[in-house]
Amino acid sequence: MPATPASASDTHVDLLWTGGWDSTFRLLQLLLLQRVPVVPHYLQDPTRPSTPVELQAMARIAAHLCARFPHVRELLRPLRIAHVDTLAIDPDIADALRDIRRRSYIGDQYAWLPMYCRRNGIHGIELGVHIDDKVQALVRPVAAEYAHPAGYRSVRVDPRWAGSSEHRLFGDFGFPLFGIDKVGIDRAADAAGWSEIMEMTWFCHTPVRGKPCGICAPCLYTIEEGLARRVPASRRVVSFFYRRLVLPFKAPLRRMRMSLRERRADRRAA
The missing domain is CATH 3.40.50 (Rossmann fold)
Structure with a gap:
């Protein structure tokens, strides 16, 4: 709408x-x-x-x-x-x-x-x-x-x-939350009596059997920013190995793809 x-x-x-x-x-x-x-x-x-x-x-x-x-x-x-x-x-x-x-x-x-x-x-x-x-x-x-x-x-x-x-x-x-982090939000929500509601929230982009996957960007941020408890233990194990064996190579590959796309765009515009 x-x-x-x-x-x-x-x-x-x-x-x-x-x-x-x-x-x-x-x-x-x-x-x-x-x-x-x-x-x-x-x-x-x-x-x-x-x-x-x-x-x-x-x-x-x-x-x-x-x-x-x-x-x-x-x-x-x-x-x-x-x-x-x-x-x-x-x-x-x-x-x-x-x-x-x-x-x-x-x-x-x-x-x-x-x-x-x-x-x-x-x-x-x-x-x-x-x-x-x-x-x-x-x-x-x-x-x-x-x-x-x-x-x-x-x-x-x-x-x-x-x-x-x-x-x-x-x-x-x-940006009203500019000065607080996820753990600070957790504490503030708990103090206000909102924890039950906050546990209803969803963050994962690629759910696995209805549960957070542990390897999409929001799952990684959730783990790294202090709320790992929201990702199931089995998926935290997967995330551990993903962050150490796969993630280090993603940023260089992404930069390479972006550079290639920009070069193609420049050639089309020329």
Whole structure:
């Protein structure tokens, strides 16, 4: 469903919600602490096997919240879903992504997201970028705090960096979790009494028999950032050997493929 721009008087918060750890924690903060209306957005990738599981997790979490906290029924707006294969990427976004990837590899979602915002007039959509996230390291040198219209402080790319690759890719986003890591989220959620809800979240991109695989990027980040307990023990063993025997070769191969693609693109443009 396409999003529509917010009116000047609408103080809702746009949130990229995947049913995952970080975005769900932010959803809980907005609904249960700030008590502001939230419009959740989800970008559906037809190539990702986890899509049905993520949608089920979000539906389960939303139903639980509405049952346990009746005021959430008024605050949590319907999920807006966009299909990424309908988002043609503008050249300036593609160029910015290529530039950023020369310094640090980030996924294609960081091309889809700014295009989605651009097409739908969305400004300030919140992402669950946190400490230890690659994007946090990229944005940190150009970040600035600001006052959100809903009454709290957040972080964004400083408008003074307009025109930079960082601003073109990340300028439409807010980063409210910029100063916390996954373990810190775990502690904060436990202190707030949200642990049961957080355990309903989903993160794996390539489930194996309905369980986290241990080797996709989100599984690796979950293990490395202190939440290995969320990956089954058998898959943690697989992950151990994958990280030592396979992963060291992936980054050089990825850089080689990217270089070849760029050379082909340059030859076509010539």
